[in-house]
Amino acid sequence: MVQQHITSAYDRDLEAIQAHIMKMGGLVEAAIMSSARSLETRDVELAKEVRAGDKAIDALEELINAETARLIALRAPTAIDLRLILSVMKVATNLERIGDYAKNIAKRTTVLVESPPVGDSAAALRRMAREVELMLKDALDSYIQRDAELATDVISRDQDVDQMYNALFRQFLTFMAEDPRSITACMHLHFIAKNIERMGDHVTAIAEQVVYLVTGSRPDDARPKGDVTSTTA
Amino acid sequence: MVQQHITSAYDRDLEAIQAHIMKMGGLVEAAIMSSARSLETRDVELAKEVRAGDKAIDALEELINAETARLIALRAPTAIDLRLILSVMKVATNLERIGDYAKNIAKRTTVLVESPPVGDSAAALRRMAREVELMLKDALDSYIQRDAELATDVISRDQDVDQMYNALFRQFLTFMAEDPRSITACMHLHFIAKNIERMGDHVTAIAEQVVYLVTGSRPDDARPKGDVTSTTA
Numbered sequence: 004m005v006q007q008h009i010t011s012a013y014d015r016d017l018e019a020i021q022a023h024i025m026k027m028g029g030l031v032e033a034a035i036m037s038s039a040r041s042l043e044t045r046d047v048e049l050a051k052e053v054r055a056g057d058k059a060i061d062a063l064e065e066l067i068n069a070e071t072a073r074l075i076a077l078r079a080p081t082a083i084d085l086r087l088i089l090s091v092m093k094v095a096t097n098l099e100r101i102g103d104y105a106k107n108i109a110k111r112t113t114v115l116v117e118s119p120p121v122g123d124s125a126a127a128l129r130r131m132a133r134e135v136e137l138m139l140k141d142a143l144d145s146y147i148q149r150d151a152e153l154a155t156d157v158i159s160r161d162q163d164v165d166q167m168y169n170a171l172f173r174q175f176l177t178f179m180a181e182d183p184r185s186i187t188a189c190m191h192l193h194f195i196a197k198n199i200e201r202m203g204d205h206v207t208a209i210a211e212q213v214v215y216l217v218t219g220s221r222p223d224d225a226r227p228k229g230d231v232t233s234t235t236a
Numbered sequence: 237m238v239q240q241h242i243t244s245a246y247d248r249d250l251e252a253i254q255a256h257i258m259k260m261g262g263l264v265e266a267a268i269m270s271s272a273r274s275l276e277t278r279d280v281e282l283a284k285e286v287r288a289g290d291k292a293i294d295a296l297e298e299l300i301n302a303e304t305a306r307l308i309a310l311r312a313p314t315a316i317d318l319r320l321i322l323s324v325m326k327v328a329t330n331l332e333r334i335g336d337y338a339k340n341i342a343k344r345t346t347v348l349v350e351s352p353p354v355g356d357s358a359a360a361l362r363r364m365a366r367e368v369e370l371m372l373k374d375a376l377d378s379y380i381q382r383d384a385e386l387a388t389d390v391i392s393r394d395q396d397v398d399q400m401y402n403a404l405f406r407q408f409l410t411f412m413a414e415d416p417r418s419i420t421a422c423m424h425l426h427f428i429a430k431n432i433e434r435m436g437d438h439v440t441a442i443a444e445q446v447v448y449l450v451t452g453s454r455p456d457d458a459r460p461k462g463d464v465t466s467t468t469a
Contacts, residue, residue, distance in 0.1 A: 068322075072315070072318055072319065072322060073315075075308060075318055076313070076314065076315045076318050079312035080309070081309065082305070082306075082309045085305055085308055085309050086305065089305060089325075092322075096329075172423075175423075176419055176420055176423065179412060179416070179419050180416045180419055183412070183413045183416060186409055186412050186413055186419075187409055190405075190408075190409065190426065193423070194430075197427075233340055233343045233344050233347070233424070233427070234343060234344075234346065234347050235347065235420070
């Protein structure tokens with residue numbers, strides 16, 4: 004009886020923490036799309052909202068860290084429970100990083116609106132951000148449902164994001180060569196593309212946590228590296 | 237007596253994990269400098285060594301994660317001990333990321349040697365990397381010695397790295413505008429500068445962990461703040 008009582012108190016605590024994770028995930032999904040939309044529609048007010056909104060995401064990560072630490076100290080979880088609790092912290096860390104990238108995109112947007120658009124790159128970046136947002140949605144669903152198959156699907160989709168990034172990288176090089184006045188804007192736009200590509204990496208890390216949680220082994224070794232621009236001559 | 241026995245077994249385990257952290261720190265310090273040196277001396281073999289060496293850094297992080305999880309499960313640490321153990325995992329994560337950035341610099345070096353050097357940027361990048369390496373050395377010293385003052389000093393030095401980055405960013409814009417043939421090389425060099433700047437951020441995160449461990453409050457809170465009501469007893 005006592006054991007059962009302890010277990011269900013533990014379950015309740017864990018569920019509360021996972022609810023925070025889902026709330027954090029929702030805020031981060033919104034931040035991804037709002038940052039990309041603010042860039043495309045040159046909406047400085049929306050960009051400001053994204054920057055201000057990052058505080059709430061950071062605060063949730065702090066809360067999750069504190070709650071998980073309290074849970075470990077209070078309940079002395081078994082090895083398997085501990086793996087779950089530590090995964091919660093890792094997911095929160097990844098979400099916080101994605102939020103930071105969205106904030107950084109919003110920051111660059113407030114600079115970019117001062118110069119003319121570069122081709123249709125803002126629309127391409129928004130499509131790329133949309134892809135990452137959908138990956139994140141599925142990664143969080145796979146986390147809650149402990150669905151390793153869906154998580155594996157998310158991991159494989161990161162290659163599409165990498166390919167979108169590679170194509171944009173080449174486009175920006177061309178734009179800069181053709182019109183040196185676009186160089187500063189292209190540097191910012193390129194960083195935004197890289198930020199979205201990194202968001203994809205963090206979503207993938209969340210999906211990898213799910214695979215690890217469900218199957219007990221890491222999917223790392225199987226993952227192909229999609230961003231090839233660091234070796235583009 | 238039993239309590240004392242348990243405590244010292246716990247201490248021994250923790251010391252073993254911290255020894256892994258120091259070894260990991262040593263490898264990462266070496267990777268920072270070797271990657272920057274390979275770029276400056278256009279030494280492709282050294283760059284290859286850095287890329288291959290990252291596996292050992294990743295393996296140490298895995299080991300530290302496994303050992304800390306085992307320690308928590310086995311010893312059911314108190315809240316304060318737990319704070320220390322979780323900080324070990326966070327330091328390992330930061331070190332692993334710094335190692336990744338060094339690997340990425342080495343990767344770009346193997347491409348950059350195929351085009352002519354861009355001004356004296358490689359020397360400037362090496363100086364920047366040297367600054368970060370010294371910060372990391374001090375951050376790890378402050379961690380082992382629980383020296384919050386040294387850690388605070390490390391945090392303040394990150395501003396110098398940021399300034400070095402800003403100066404390089406402007407230089408690369410100028411180089412690209414003056415000679416469009418340098419655009420691709422400048423994009424890679426700019427990424428290297430950004431990688432080093434991010435390394436500095438991760439070193440700062442390690443130093444912030446030290447301040448938190450020693451003082452119990454996050455260094456953010458220590459920065460001057462107009463509204464003190466939240467800490468008024």
